[in-house]
Amino acid sequence: MILASQSPRRIELMREAGYDFRVVPADIDETPLEDEGPIELVGRLARDKALAVARGAAEPGELVVAADTVVAVGDEVLGKPADDADARRMLRDLSGGTHQVATGVCLAAAGCAAEPVSFVDVTDVTFYPLTDAEIDAYVASGEPL
Helix, strand or coil: CEECCCCHHHHHHHHHCCCCCEECCCCCCCCCCCCCCHHHHHHHHHHHHHHHHHHHCCCCCCEEEEEEEEEEECCEEECCCCCHHHHHHHHHHHCCCEEEEEEEEEEEECCCCCCCEEEEEEEEEECCCCCHHHHHHHHHCCCCC
16 A cells, blocks of 8 residues: 655554555645635545556555645635744634634555545634734744644
8 A cells, every 4th residue: 555645644644543555755736726625626636646646656456545635714725834924824814713624535546447536524623712822832843834
C-alpha cells in the first residue's frame, strides 16, 4: 500500500491503525479551479493525488491512499499560514466563530480498471473566542506552521 502524502499526522494515523505502507508524496498542481468550492477542491485533489501516484510509482494492483484537507470559512479556503503574522491573522479570523474542515480521501489501485473510490468528510468546528495571549502561545508552539 502507498500513502500519497508526507503529512506527519496521516503517517501517524496509518501506523496507529496497523497498516504496512510506503510514503510516496504526489506532485500535483493544487491551485483551485475557477468557481471551485472547498468541498469540490479537496475531493478533486485527493483523486488527482491518488491517480498520479497510482500511475507513476505504484506496482500493478497496489493500493494508493490519498487525502487532502482544507479549512474553509464560507467559500474561502484558508491555506497554510505563510508566517507567524499570517497564523495570528487566521486565528483571529477563526476566533469565536464556526468554520469547516473538509477532508477528501481517494483509494485507487494501480493498473486496475475499477474506478477509484473517494469521499469527502466535512466537520463544523467552533472556536471559542481566543485571547491574544492564547493566539501568541499557540503560534509560538510552531504548530500552526
